[in-house]
Amino acid sequence: MEMTGTNTTTGTTEKPLERSLVRKLAEVMGEVERVPKTGRNDFHRYDYATEADIVSAVRKAMADRALMLIPSVVKTEWRDVERNKGGKDRIATLTVRFTLTDGDSGEERSFEVLGEGQDQGDKATYKALTGAVKYALLKLFLIPTGDDPEDDGQSHNQQSQRGSPQRARHAMGDGVPPQRTNTAPPHAAPRAGGADDVAAAIVSESEQVTKEEFPALYARAQGLPKGSKAREVAGEAVKAAAKRLGFTARQVAVMQKQPQREPGADG
CATH class of the missing domain: 3.30.390.80 (DNA repair protein Rad52/59/22)
Incomplete structure (x- = not known):
């Protein structure tokens, strides 16, 4: 300076x-x-x-x-x-x-x-x-x-x-x-346009996501590399959003198996 x-x-x-x-x-x-x-x-x-x-x-x-x-x-x-x-x-x-x-x-x-x-x-x-x-x-x-x-x-x-x-x-x-x-921790995705950016966006969007938008947001979180830090952080944000929106554990379980389906289809 x-x-x-x-x-x-x-x-x-x-x-x-x-x-x-x-x-x-x-x-x-x-x-x-x-x-x-x-x-x-x-x-x-x-x-x-x-x-x-x-x-x-x-x-x-x-x-x-x-x-x-x-x-x-x-x-x-x-x-x-x-x-x-x-x-x-x-x-x-x-x-x-x-x-x-x-x-x-x-x-x-x-x-x-x-x-x-x-x-x-x-x-x-x-x-x-x-x-x-x-x-x-x-x-x-x-x-x-x-x-x-x-x-x-x-x-x-x-x-x-x-x-x-x-x-x-x-x-x-x-x-x-x-x-x-x-050095980056194990499983960390490349910084430029990688999983960390996606997770950051998911965390930001999860604060205002609607019920209609939630399945797509959940699918994005599930699409992150398994075992990665980014997926862990994004998953926590999505779970908090699910609780805020009133989704039941059964509905979330359905989305885990079929992430592209609308929540509530089976219950």
């Missing part, structure tokens, strides 16, 4: 204003402590500090010192990715320039951050900008959250280790997915 800047105060016969931006940044950094993780990513099974948590941690300290941070999108890139068995997700990649201004001295500093968001609807840009703001504040003030992109996952509990490999996107929400550097 390269920072550039100027002192916008004009030269006069009066004593120039004291350069105070760096000192104020250091003061804010000293006040902000570890931010608690109030967000939860159920698909990847980890907690994270949300953008709202980060903003709340620094907002008052910045306002008290007349510090302003203004984002400006300087570049937007779009691409679509195919989803298994139809449908597309849109990925937005934003280059965001942040201008940090000291209201007392007039000093300014600017830096750029990349933000990426993925959504099957119209929220990809919002997610990308939200992520950019979050990471800008995290890195500018060196805010500790416990999320280490170089974490090899050894400190996670056994339940977390049963989740599918983490992905450095906001496909499932406003999280900070820890990026793994170790």
